Structures are given as structure tokens and as C-alpha cells.
Amino acid sequence: MENRSHTLLGWSQFVHRYFLWVLIGAYAVAAILPAPGLWIRDIRLGDISVLKAKMHVSLLLILLAALMFNAGLGVKTLHLRAVVRNAWVLAAGLAANVLVPTVTIFAITTLVLNFWHNPLESQHILVGLALVAAMPIAGSSIAWAQNSNGNLALSLGLVLCSTVLSPLVTPMVFYVLGELASNEYELVLHDLADYSSAAFLGLWVVLPSMMGLGVRFVVPEPRLAAVMPYIKLSNSIILLMLNYSNASVSLPKAVAEHDLDFLAITLSITTGLCVVAFSAAYWLSCLFDLDEAERVSLMYGLGMNNNGTALVLASLALASFPRIMVPIIFYNIIQHLVAGAVHQFTSREAKAGRTVLGST
Numbered sequence: 581m582e583n584r585s586h587t588l589l590g591w592s593q594f595v596h597r598y599f600l601w602v603l604i605g606a607y608a609v610a611a612i613l614p615a616p617g618l619w620i621r622d623i624r625l626g627d628i629s630v631l632k633a634k635m636h637v638s639l640l641l642i643l644l645a646a647l648m649f650n651a652g653l654g655v656k657t658l659h660l661r662a663v664v665r666n667a668w669v670l671a672a673g674l675a676a677n678v679l680v681p682t683v684t685i686f687a688i689t690t691l692v693l694n695f696w697h698n699p700l701e702s703q704h705i706l707v708g709l710a711l712v713a714a715m716p717i718a719g720s721s722i723a724w725a726q727n728s729n730g731n732l733a734l735s736l737g738l739v740l741c742s743t744v745l746s747p748l749v750t751p752m753v754f755y756v757l758g759e760l761a762s763n764e765y766e767l768v769l770h771d772l773a774d775y776s777s778a779a780f781l782g783l784w785v786v787l788p789s790m791m792g793l794g795v796r797f798v799v800p801e802p803r804l805a806a807v808m809p810y811i812k813l814s815n816s817i818i819l820l821m822l823n824y825s826n827a828s829v830s831l832p833k834a835v836a837e838h839d840l841d842f843l844a845i846t847l848s849i850t851t852g853l854c855v856v857a858f859s860a861a862y863w864l865s866c867l868f869d870l871d872e873a874e875r876v877s878l879m880y881g882l883g884m885n886n887n888g889t890a891l892v893l894a895s896l897a898l899a900s901f902p903r904i905m906v907p908i909i910f911y912n913i914i915q916h917l918v919a920g921a922v923h924q925f926t927s928r929e930a931k932a933g934r935t936v937l938g939s940t
Contacts, residue, residue, distance in 0.1 A: 600916045602816075602820065603820065603912070603913065606824040610828040616824075617824050617825040620821065621825045624637070625639065635779065640825065644822065647815060647819060647822070647888060649792040651739075652790060652796065654808070654815075669874060673738050680857055681856075685713055685760070685853070693849075703761060704907075705906075708906060712885055712907065716746040717884065718739070718886045718915070721881050721883075722739060724919045725877045728927065729872075729873060729876070730880065731871075735880065744790075746781045751772075826892065827905065829899065830903060830909070831906075850910040850914055853911070857883040864882075883919065883922075887911060894908060
């Protein structure tokens with residue numbers, strides 16, 4: 581039993597350390613071997629009625645709920661108590677998390693997508709970007725902030741508040757960005773707004789997160805500390821399954837068609853959007869004269885979105901538009917690459933600061 585525990589702990593540490601490369605590997609497998617991912621996506625577990633509407637319960641939704649439950653379970657109550665001390669920074673960060681990507685997507689559409697030679701591809705990219713922009717802040721931003729000695733109370737507040745507000749904010753972003761789309765895709769975004777209202781996000785994102793948080797308050801800290809490595813491992817596996825399954829819908833077709841210009845412009849645009857989000861957070865931290873820990877947390881918060889939810893939503897509501905998932909997949913990879921670059925930069929600065937202090 582003890583050997584098995586050590587083995588699981590070793591796997592947890594391995595996956596956590598090399599998660600980005602494992603994620604890229606999952607996407608590569610999805611492009612080459614999509615059948616198991618499509619099988620996972622098609623598993624149905626019955627129907628439920630929510631707010632007088634019938635909702636199909638799929639394995640993807642159960643996995644999403646488990647992911648959000650684990651996110652709530654991973655919250656440290658010590659940091660939760662300190663959230664109120666950062667209320668004004670928190671409010672500014674939440675506002676910027678909505679406004680910055682929305683304004684950036686407006687600029688991208690006006691300056692780039694409207695002039696792209698394939699209008700259909702432009703609309704697919706626009707809807708994919710809208711899904712990225714409309715999602716709450718990723719729970720992984722807390723882990724990155726912790727690794728970079730960020731302000732964990734601020735990171736936690738950004739994730740929790742954006743998640744709780746998502747049933748209101750997400751449909752609003754879809755309606756606003758729908759004004760940039762052509763008639764058909766404006767309706768697609770409006771349908772997404774209706775689908776992702778309180779019924780979807782409230783049931784599969786907010787409720788599991790709050791349940792996980794509730795368990796965190798009830799279960800003694802030593803017991804949770806003992807199982808957290810295994811929770812983190814299960815979280816990584818669930819996230820990989822979600823990304824693999826949803827990528828199985830879109831990547832094989834994109835690879836088979838050899839549509840390199842579509843992939844290239846999508847990669848360029850999503851990279852630009854991610855860099856703008858991180859840069860806007862840095863500028864905002866300078867504007868409010870934040871300390872280094874708050875700056876780091878704000879950068880990870882504004883730059884990293886919950887793309888697991890975006891992919892599940894796209895695969896369920898937009899299965900007939902597989903290319904829309906490509907911008908979400910690219911952004912998911914890029915946000916971790918940019919986060920890694922920020923971590924390296926902040927670590928180098930911190931080391932240089934310690935060296936200067938040590939020499940004085």
C-alpha cells in the first residue's frame with residue numbers, strides 16, 4: 581500500500597511539473613487518434629430538468645463538474661480570509677478581465693479578420709475568441725501565482741469572483757461580441773449566451789466550485805493535506821481528458837485539410853490576445869502602484885482563462901462548427917507558455933534583488 585502511495589505521488593509530481601508538455605502530447609494524440617476522444621464525448625448519462633428546461637447529462641459535464649469541485653477543494657481558507665483586503669484591486673482586475681479581451685477582439689476583428697480572404701474562417705476565429713474572452717479566470721492561475729510568490733489572496737479572489745459572476749458575465753460578453761459577427765454567427769453567439777446562462781454555468785461550474793469550497797471548510801486541514809497530491813493528480817487527468825476529447829472533434833479535420841494559413845493566423849491572433857491580456861495587467865499594476873506580489877497575481881489572473889469550460893461548451897453547443905475550438909486550444913497552450921515566461925522573468929528579478937541586497 582505504501583509503495584502504491586509513493587508511486588501515485590511520483591506520478592502527481594511528474595504530471596504537475598511537465599503538464600504543458602503532457603497537454604501538447606494529448607493534443608497531438610487527438611489529431612492522430614481521435615476515436616477514443618469522440619467516444620468519451622458521446623457518452624450520455626441521462627437527462628435532468630433545470631429551470632423548466634431539459635438538459636442532457638454527458639460524461640464531459642460530469643468531468644467539468646469534478647474539475648470545478650477539485651478547484652474549490654484546493655482553496656486555502658487562510659487566503660480566503662485575506663480576499664477582502666484587496667477589494668479595490670480585485671474589482672479593477674475583474675473589470676479589466678472583461679473589458680481588455682472584449683476591446684482587443686473588437687480591434688482584431690476590425691483590423692485583421694474583416695480583411696481575411698476567407699470570411700468563414702474569420703467568423704470561426706471570432707466565435708472561438710469570444711468563447712475564450714467570456715470564460716472565468718482559470719484556477720491554474722493560482723498555482724502559477726504561488727510558484728512566482730504572488731499575492732494568493734488576490735489570485736483566489738479573482739478566480740472565485742469571476743466564477744461566481746460567470747452566469748451573468750459570460751452571456752453578456754457573447755451578446756456584445758455578437759455585434760461584430762455576421763448574421764449567422766451573431767445568432768450562434770446569441771444561442772451560446774442563452775445556453776451558457778445560469779442553467780449551464782450555475783449547475784456545472786459555480787455549484788461544484790462552491791461545494792468543493794464547503795468541503796474545504798468542513799474537513800480538517802491535516803486530512804485534506806494528506807489527499808491533496810491525489811486530488812491534484814485526478815485534476816490533471818480530468819483536464820487532459822477534457823482537452824483530448826474536445827480536441828478530437830476539431831484537430832483531425834484541421835490537420836487533414838492542411839489549412840496552414842488558417843492555423844497560422846489563428847495561432848498569431850491568439851498569441852497576440854494572450855500577450856495583450858498579460859501586458860494590460862502589468863500596465864494596470866503600474867497605474868495602481870501595486871507591489872510585485874499583486875502585479876504577478878494580476879498578470880496571471882487576466883492572462884489565463886478557464887478554457888476547459890470553453891471547450892466543453894463549444895463541443896456541446898457548437899458540435900457542427902469544429903474549427904471554432906481551434907482558437908481555444910491554441911490559447912490554452914499559449915497562456916501556459918506566456919505564464920512560464922512571466923515566471924522565469926519574475927524569478928530572475930527576485931534573484932537579482934536578493935543578490936543586490938546581499939552585496940550591500
